[in-house]
Amino acid sequence: MARVWDIPIRVFHWLLAILIPFSWWAAKSDHLPWHRLSGYTILGLLAFRLIWGVVGSPTARFSSFLRGPRGVAAYLRGEVPARVGHTPLGVWSIAAMLTVLAAQVGLGLFSVDEDSLEAGSLSKFVSFDTGRALAHLHHRLFWVLAVLVALHLAAIAVYAVRGRNLIRPMLTGLAEDSNSPAPPMAAPWLIAPVALAAVGVAWFVAHGLKF
Ligand code: HEM
Ligand code: HEM
Secondary structure, X not given: OEEOOOHHHHHHHHHHHHHHHHHHHHHHOOOHHHXXXXXXXXXXXXXXXXXXXXHOOHHHOHHHHOOOHHHHHHHHOOOOOOOOOOOHHHHHHHHHXXXXXXXXXXXXXXXXXXXXXXXXXXXXXXXXXXXXHHHHHHHHHHHXXXXXXXXXXXXXXXXXXXXXXXXXXXXXXXXXOOOOOOOXXXXXXXXXXXXXXXXXXXXXXXXOOOO
């Protein structure tokens, strides 16, 4: 058993898996204050993941897993030896999900509802009409995100049918990958400053670019 996912990656992942459906539910059932709170929390999680992708454990670092189209093609042809961490194809689905999610949060920040009662914290910087237009995009982009999440779940199901359980490692951090050496993990003390920076970013944005 080798540890492949550190605690921050797992906490990040399962919080996202809870907060995205929650955000959708809160918006649909007119609990906009909950919707915004959930959105600002997702913003903090994204900020955390971005920094952790640079300074975190090797399996969390973008530099260790982002590969170009040739890397993905080689993987699909079976030419890339199995190694711990994300697969070259999976990485692009992750990158797509995180990019669309960031855009969704970005649009939400500038969105206003019809009667101008509910609004994202940065909507004061745009006109009402622009805020409404961005809210429409915010509604539409949600479905793009939903499709990407559905593909993510389908890919995991395909691996499961083929006898590879990816879910357990995302829960326990451990993978039964005896061929590959265990990757080193980031020092736990790093979590605190990165989390503090992420909370700072989310707080600053949620308060309309003020502390
Ligand atoms: C809204 C729901 C979800 C979102 C947005 C999401 C997003 C992500 C992201 C961004 C990663 C990459 C982790 C990282 O390096 O930061 C990931 C990995 C993963 N997710 Fe999800 N996820 C969701 C739901 C789920 C669910 C419900 C399951 C399990 C049934 C799941 C299982 C996994 C697994 C197993 C991996 C690791 C894949 C690998 O080994 O490369 N996800 N997910
Ligand atoms: C800081 C982040 C966010 C803010 C400030 C925000 C803000 C808003 C606002 C003000 C509305 C109402 C717009 C209107 O009535 O036309 C709205 C609607 C909506 N938001 Fe967000 N949002 C954020 C993040 C998200 C995220 C992450 C998701 C994805 C799960 C999401 C999904 C939706 C959906 C689906 C609606 C439309 C609900 C409906 O059809 O009535 N939002 N959001």
